[in-house]
Amino acid sequence: MQTVTTLSDLRAVRASLTGVFGLVPTMGYLHEGHLSLVRRARAECDHVGVSIFVNPTQFGPREDLAAYPRDLDRDLRLLESLGVDVVWAPTLEVVYPTGFQTWVTVEQVAAPLEGRHRPGHFRGVATVVAKLFNAFTPDKAYFGQKDAQQVVIIKRMAQDLNFPLEVVVASTVREADGLALSSRNVYLNPEERQAATVLYRALSAAKARYDAGERDAEMLRAVMSATLAAEPLAREEYVSAADPDTLAELERVEQGVLLSLAVRIGKTRLIDNFLLP
Secondary structure, three states, X not given: OEEEOOHHHHHHHHHOOOOOEEEEEEOOOOOHHHHXXXXXXHHHOOEEEEEEOOOHHXXXXXXXXXXXXXXXXXXXXXXXXXXXXXXXXXXXXXXXXXXXXXXXXXXXXXXXXXXHHOOOHHHHHHHHHHHHHHHHOOOEXXXXXXXXXXXXXXXXXXXXXXXXXXXXXXXXXXOOOOOEOOHHHHHOOHHHHHHOOHHHHHHHHHHHHHHOOOOEHHHHHHHHHHHHHOOOOEEEEEEEEEOOOOOOEOOEOOOOEEEEEEEEEOOEEEEEEEEEO
């Protein structure tokens, strides 16, 4: 495995790797969710690259950029054990050199949900992912369904900007009690960790109503909100029952639904979703 920091070194390594190339973009502090993406890329591609970069442009002024967990040495050991070919771990100056002023903005699908609650977040995401696509020139790029809106936005961007690649979406990886794996889970104390299962319970309650035939989207949202309200440590930011492609809130579910929510458990903000056919 080769670990590089400059763009020129990355491109030199990439040029030597022929065949199907898969990319797994990350912000580091890898967990089983990331590693499952790497394993899938390893199984489906001739070569695999991983980026490790905590992207400051997707953090708001009151968000957790400074505290975001980092452990590059551990990450590199994990990736080497999985047979990754190249890791790009650039500095801030490499990704955003002095005078940088060009941004990628995806319009409609970035506006609701996370976009409403985290202004500017998806501009940062779309810009850095576009730069990663240009730097690695992958044939396939792997993302997790846990960040459902991010997946929709990246697919839209790749299509609109004619990136010659396939965006591969893998299922959310969960703990035994249903909590979606996230680097931010390390912020939770034991009591908060137990309370955090309320996200999965809220989604599961709405899914149970859906499976029983409920198609009123407002009722599905109400079921999620009621479940969250019963957990004293949970503060709902939003619940959603939206069209899986446009992310517009539904009145009735006709052709599938994306159930999603954002919840604060103590000081930690968590998101999760179910994509129902």
